[in-house]
Amino acid sequence: MNEERSLNFIEEIIEADLKSNKHGGRVLTRFPPEPNGYLHIGHAKSICLNFGLADKYGGKTNLRFDDTNPLSEDVEYVDSIKYDINWLGFEWEEELYTSDYFEKLYEFAVILINKGLAYVDESDPDEIAKAKGTPTEPGIPTPARSRSVEENLRIFREMREGKYKDGEWVLRAKIDLASPNMHMRDPLLYRIKHAHHHRTGDEWCIYPMYDFAHGQSDSIEEITHSVCTLEFVPHRPLYDWLIENIGIYESRQYEFARLNMTYTVMSKRRLLQLVNDKLVEGWDDPRMPTISGLRRRGYTPASIRDFCDRIGVAKRENKIDFSLLEFCVREDLNKTAWRRMAVLDPLKLIITNYPEGQEEVLIGENNPEVEGGEGQREIPFSRELWIERDDFLEDAPRKFFRLSPGKQVRLKHAYIIQCDDFKKDENGNITEIYCSYVPESKSGEDTSGLKVKGTIHWVSVPHAKTAEVRLYDRLFQVEDPAAEPDFKSTLNPDSLTIIDAFIEPDLLNADTKRGYQFIRKGYFTLDKLSSDEKLVFNRTVGLRDNWAKK
Incomplete structure (x- = not known):
């Protein structure tokens, strides 16, 4: 973390606790x-x-791992979470599971x-909800609230033994049905779920609710x-009440503002919808805000850590512009990405002389930002080259400094050329x-x-290799898709464009552990779909923020 900034409120608390x-x-x-x-960028902030x-x-x-709901949990998610944390550069002290504590809970x-202070209740969910009252009206006790301790113990034991069906009974805390905090109005502590657990198998058929498992596991x-x-602020009184009344180690809960970011959603439920509805390729689709998606897109651990440090830790909710995350990865990749040439919209150029x-x-x-350049690579040159189509204009404005009839430009790492003529088709x-070139103008040896x-950049026609290039943009068209009646209706139809491009041959040696700057086009990374027969590159981010104008 950045030592030069002022302390956040949690650091102030910790320093006071250490002092005392x-x-x-x-x-x-x-x-x-x-x-x-899968974890998303909001979890990265917490990590x-x-x-x-x-x-x-x-x-x-x-x-x-808070593994108290066997219906939605999977070992695949456990493995992905561990990988993401390690990839971000962190190591944990102990790998633990709430299921480790099922007997203790x-x-x-x-x-x-x-x-x-707790009783079993056979009321159905609607009856329990109705009996809790409203924020302006106190709740009323269900008949179960007066059940004896002995009967509560017997039925709770029988719940554990599997004698009842899902939903037949729940265990509730007996606190205060008139509390202004709805979480304190006899909240649920246990429910019956006859489901196979990924770690405990079929040993348990009752599972603790989050509020009962969380604080007690901390303790x-x-x-x-x-x-x-911050959404757990109303839960804190229950957190404290349970610890105090069970009589265990007093852990304390502190709340900070979660990460909200423009042009994306930060809900695993909504992200799961996108995956299940096949609106994206999967959890690691490079358009997803998941850590695995960002990794596949070419984001680096350093850029995500930098982003989390920049946004800070606050007590009030706010919304962070997606552009800040893009800025952080540009900053990092500018220092680390190797430069290569790729032509995404090719136009043939012939050097007639x-x-x-x-x-x-x-x-x-390889990298002009680093002293020594991190080494060099060889670039083949020939009479025929591919250049970008928009690097030539027939009728160029005065401040167009690329190719047009009679104008000169330098070919990157090569020669100065002049456009002498061009050819059109019937359309x-x-x-x-x-063009003609100036032999004395060779880069590094220019005496012209x-x-x-x-x-401008280029690729030699006879030496060019082909690659599929995936140009990714923001997944949603609006700043706050979660606020829309149907967040899926705001998906950006242009969030992915796939093209075939010509690349310099050294990119055949590319690997997924390094970022590449395609000169003048943006930062790219080799995708996992690449094979010996076909290379696939994902655009991580452009060289500048094109959304600023929008």
Whole structure:
């Protein structure tokens, strides 16, 4: 984390606790994902915060999977979450699961029943909801609220033994049906679910609710600072009440503003809809805000950590512009990406005074942003080249510094050329450009004395390789798709454009662990779909923010 900025409010709390020796000088945080989907950029903020706090204060972080709903959980999600955290550059102290504590949580529930602070209820969900009242009207007790401790213990034991069907009984806390906080009006603690669990198999058929599992798991692990997002502020009184009345280690919950970002959705439920409805290729579709999608698109761990550091930790909700995330990856890739040439919309250029059949090898640095250039690569050059179609205009305005009749430009890493003529087809489309080159103007050896304002990239026709290039844009057309009646109706139809491009031959050596700047076109990464027969490159981000104008 950036040491030069001022402390955020959670860091202030931790420093005060360390000063007072509140937790014996310990800092132990936890990241508690539900294994019911892939992590997204909002989870990255929580990961960077929890692990970053522990790193800063010499503490540790547990990874604890909140696996209390077997119907939506899968080992695939567990594996993907662990991979994402490691990829971001963090290591956890212990890998734990709420299911590790199922027996202990059951015992905690029995303690509450024995104290007369929990009871079993056979009311159906609608009856329970109605009996809770409204924010302006107190609730009324269901008949179950007066059930004896002995009967509550018996039925709760029978629930565990599998004697009842799903939904027949629930366990509720007995707190305050007139509380202004609806979460305190006898909340559910356990429900029956006859479902196979990915870790405990069929051992359990009752599962704790999130509010009962969360704080108690924190307490069992003796978490010193339980950090979660603002939507859990109303849950904090219940968090504290359960810990106090069970009589266990007093963990404390602290809430920060979750990440809300423009042009995307931050709900696993909505992201799952996109996957299930096949509106995207999967959880790792490069248009998705998932960590796996961003990784496949070419985002780097450093850029995501930088983004999370820049947006900071606040107590109030706000919305972050997607452009900031793009800025962070541009900043990182500009320093690390190797430069290569690729032509995405090809137009043939013929150098008429370059000898037919002659070829030469030119040299280009890999990264001009780094001293020494991180090495060099060889670039074949010949009489016929591919250039970008929009690098030539027949009738060019005065400030057009690329090719037009009679104008000169430099070919990147090569020579200065002048456009002498061009050819059109019967429809008026330009098909070939005819140029002459200045032999004395070779890059690095230029003795021509000529000065030109424009430089364009190119690929030698006989040496060019082909690749599929995927141009990704924002997945949604509106800033806040979640606010629309049907968020899926706002999908951007131009979020993916697939083209075939010509690339310089050195890109045959590309790998997925490195970013590449296609000179003047943007930053790209090799996609997992690539094979020996066909290379596929994903555009990570353009060289500039094209959405700023929009």
